[in-house]
Amino acid sequence: AQSVTQLGSHVSVSEGALVLLRCNYSSSVPPYLFWYVQYPNQGLQLLLKYTTGATLVKGINGFEAEFKKSETSFHLTKPSAHMSDAAEYFCAVSHNAGNMLTFGGGTRLMVKP
Amino acid sequence: NAGVTQTPKFQVLKTGQSMTLQCAQDMNHEYMSWYRQDPGMGLRLIHYSVGAGITDQGEVPNGYNVSRSTTEDFPLRLLSAAPSQTSVYFCASSRGQGYHEQFFGPGTRLTVL
Numbered sequence: 380a381q382s383v384t385q386l387g388s389h390v391s392v393s394e395g396a397l398v399l400l401r402c403n404y405s406s407s408v409p410p411y412l413f414w415y416v417q418y419p420n421q422g423l424q425l426l427l428k429y430t431t432g433a434t435l436v437k438g439i440n441g442f443e444a445e446f447k448k449s450e451t452s453f454h455l456t457k458p459s460a461h462m463s464d465a466a467e468y469f470c471a472v473s474h475n476a477g478n479m480l481t482f483g484g485g486t487r488l489m490v491k492p
Numbered sequence: 493n494a495g496v497t498q499t500p501k502f503q504v505l506k507t508g509q510s511m512t513l514q515c516a517q518d519m520n521h522e523y524m525s526w527y528r529q530d531p532g533m534g535l536r537l538i539h540y541s542v543g544a545g546i547t548d549q550g551e552v553p554n555g556y557n558v559s560r561s562t563t564e565d566f567p568l569r570l571l572s573a574a575p576s577q578t579s580v581y582f583c584a585s586s587r588g589q590g591y592h593e594q595f596f597g598p599g600t601r602l603t604v605l
Contacts, residue, residue, distance in 0.1 A: 388532060411592040422496075422582060423535075423596040430592060469534055473592045478523055479550065480584075480594060482534030 402470030515583030
């Protein structure tokens, strides 16, 4: 069975500071990994994904994530936080059957002025 | 393209009532799925479909029914609503085998009293 753990349900950073959201996964097969963002009262929007190939993945809004197989991690980073980055972020791993996703519990990012 | 649409946006039910949450997609996607979102638990898979006439259970299927008579539509039926089904429900679709990105609808917020 696959599982995803997001360390820290709430993360607070100052505007301009580095954003680091942690995600660890377990999977018995090579994983497909995703980060989604959810703004208040909205659906989920794909930030970035890892399927195969380059382990450093760049996404929208300046975010990137690195797939580290040895650490079973897929942490999300952004060099400089912006107020508009305040949202909830979800890490997910894909099943082989039907492309279905297993999600982590989510991390709410707060950005202080 | 409208993408994935869900109706209604909000719904309040009394315990024991039944209802259907509607989901439609206009991207000719083969796979569709339903998730529920609860605080601290991320999103959990309820049911999914890999094509018209084919459905399967996810992680939390009890109390829900689905059917898929057309490629476009994938309704979720609550047979006898319970307070434990108070949640935000998201429908998603993906292109098909080998295409792991899922596209999410805006969600339905359901309260069961």
